[in-house]
Amino acid sequence: xxxxxxxxxxxxxxxxxxxxxxxxxxxxxxxxxxxxxxxxxxxxxxxxxxxxxxxxxxxxxxxxxxxxxxxxxxxxxxxxxxxxxxxxxxxxxxxxxxxxxxxxxxxxxxxxxxxxxxxxxxxxxxxxxxxxxxxxxxxxxxxxxxxxxxxxxxxxxxxxxxxxxxxxxxxxxxxxxxxxxxxxxxxxxxxxxxxxxxxxxxxxxxxxxxxxxxxxxxxxxxxxxxxxxxxxxxxxxxxxxxxxxxxxxxxxxxxxxxxxxxxxxxxxxxxxxx
Amino acid sequence: xxxxxxxxxxxxxxxxxxxxxxxxxxxxxxxxxxxxxxxxxxxxxxxxxxxxxxxxxxxxxxxxxxxxxxxxxxxxxxxxxxxxxxxxxxxxxxxxxxxxxxxxxxxxxxxxxxxxxxxxxxxxxxxxxxxxxxxxxxxxxxxxxxxxxxxxxxxxxxxxxxxxxxxxxxxxxxxxxxxxxxxxxxxxxxxxxxxxxxxxxxxxxxxxxxxxxxxxxxxxxxxxxxxxxxxxxxxxxxxxxxxxxxxxxxxxxxxxxxxxxxxxxxxxxxxxxxxxxxxxxxxxxxxxxxxxxx
Numbered sequence: 001x002x003x004x005x006x007x008x009x010x011x012x013x014x015x016x017x018x019x020x021x022x023x024x025x026x027x028x029x030x031x032x033x034x035x036x037x038x039x040x041x042x043x044x045x046x047x048x049x050x051x052x053x054x055x056x057x058x059x060x061x062x063x064x065x066x067x068x069x070x071x072x073x074x075x076x077x078x079x080x081x082x083x084x085x086x087x088x089x090x091x092x093x094x095x096x097x098x099x100x101x102x103x104x105x106x107x108x109x110x111x112x113x114x115x116x117x118x119x120x121x122x123x124x125x126x127x128x129x130x131x132x133x134x135x136x137x138x139x140x141x142x143x144x145x146x147x148x149x150x151x152x153x154x155x156x157x158x159x160x161x162x163x164x165x166x167x168x169x170x171x172x173x174x175x176x177x178x179x180x181x182x183x184x185x186x187x188x189x190x191x192x193x194x195x196x197x198x199x200x201x202x203x204x205x206x207x208x209x210x211x212x213x214x215x216x217x218x219x220x221x222x223x224x225x226x227x228x229x230x231x232x233x234x235x236x237x238x239x240x241x242x243x244x245x246x247x248x249x250x251x252x253x254x255x256x257x258x259x260x261x262x263x264x265x266x267x268x269x270x271x272x273x274x
Numbered sequence: 275x276x277x278x279x280x281x282x283x284x285x286x287x288x289x290x291x292x293x294x295x296x297x298x299x300x301x302x303x304x305x306x307x308x309x310x311x312x313x314x315x316x317x318x319x320x321x322x323x324x325x326x327x328x329x330x331x332x333x334x335x336x337x338x339x340x341x342x343x344x345x346x347x348x349x350x351x352x353x354x355x356x357x358x359x360x361x362x363x364x365x366x367x368x369x370x371x372x373x374x375x376x377x378x379x380x381x382x383x384x385x386x387x388x389x390x391x392x393x394x395x396x397x398x399x400x401x402x403x404x405x406x407x408x409x410x411x412x413x414x415x416x417x418x419x420x421x422x423x424x425x426x427x428x429x430x431x432x433x434x435x436x437x438x439x440x441x442x443x444x445x446x447x448x449x450x451x452x453x454x455x456x457x458x459x460x461x462x463x464x465x466x467x468x469x470x471x472x473x474x475x476x477x478x479x480x481x482x483x484x485x486x487x488x489x490x491x492x493x494x495x496x497x498x499x500x501x502x503x504x505x506x507x508x509x510x511x512x513x514x515x516x517x518x519x520x521x522x523x524x525x526x527x528x529x530x531x532x533x534x535x536x537x538x539x540x541x542x543x544x545x546x547x548x549x550x551x552x553x554x555x556x557x558x559x560x561x562x563x564x565x566x567x568x
Binding site: 029115121142212267 | 280281282283284285286288289291292293295296297298299300301302303304306307310364367368370372373374375376379380381382383384385386387388389390391392393394396397398400401403406407408411442446447450451454499503505506509510524527531536539540543544546547550551554555
């Protein structure tokens, strides 16, 4: 019986290793080939480079648009995430506490926003008319708009667990609502705000569609669009393409390795809570 | 002080930032899209005129658009089914208490979900390369060379190749939702079932699957909504080709946009919204009804 158990366990581990290999092999191919020259990298072999070279990485790191892309992604993601969290907490606080008509209508509209896809052409038109097309402020506001629904649901759900007595006590003490919100509610919402931050950052950092349509000035492109343009330029040199993509996913890999438990939990919380 | 009067004191202006931003960049474009879809708005026109349902009639009589609709549905249902089937299997596998290294395996299988889809798309154009890609190389090495294909340029299998890429990318996400669902099932249920002599298959059919119904609902609905909106993965892998073998709604909308056919593109966008609502909502309601309360 124990021998059979042991065999069974070994087979399951083997299965897990094969499945992990299916996930990791493409990344391994990208890694080893990023250290190969033009001819060798075009063969896409998984073998280690015969003449390891850093040439590809030097090419990538010497491109100003690589650094610019990184900086733009950082600016856009940071501002959009801060505003999403701030606006969503304010709304969740009022929607859950006040239970007023306006809050209910807003809640329903936000629910529609999770299901209905954006209408991209009218959005471009509207942003051009208001002169925010092709600007940082425009794309940041757009990201705030499309990421608010999820965060409001998440935070409103959590607000229910924050006892009303806290508000009552504070108000009786003469505390104003903005002060109550900043000093008591925000600190209590810390946990779902971390979740909302991880979800929003991942969504914006990896997003392609919005900058593809909303930013035409190459100086304002985030890194994801830089990859797209870089590949169309260097399509014949896979070694350099792989090096560029390695540099793009490196920050994500580092953060994922450090915070994987948090990240997995966050990205699936909304779904599990339903 | 009564409860209702106290509630009414909460200031509504706290809702203002959300109303302004969401209203401005989501609600207004969505509402105006209904109007634009009924006009002949295009890049050459200064004055746009109302043309009724002409855009919709034209779209449905276009053989390319009909192929696009069918591709989008094939893509959405195939990815949804496959990733849920595999995700559930993986969740059950990686929920075995005695399995060593299960946390590491979970982390690895979830990994592609945090990587930008544009990067994954390019990675797979290399993998699917007909002469040198590791997929065909691997098949030849293990003696299955007859299965080697021109994965992205053969119109009969290009859509299948894009589907498998998305399955590879998102199965880990479905798995993690199922894992959370599995962990919420009380252990005593399995213990008493074991005492009653229920075997593994019966426990799966009578305990695990019924109690996992909420996770199945959310997984299927999220997958359907997400895959019908697919864009960058197709753009990078095939750009809708060869011909229009892999054209999906969002690549179709992009091509009408770049041709300057704004009214027609907006009409296509409305059809996509209706498609998502008419498929997403009934599936949600149907699956909800079958859920078991814990």
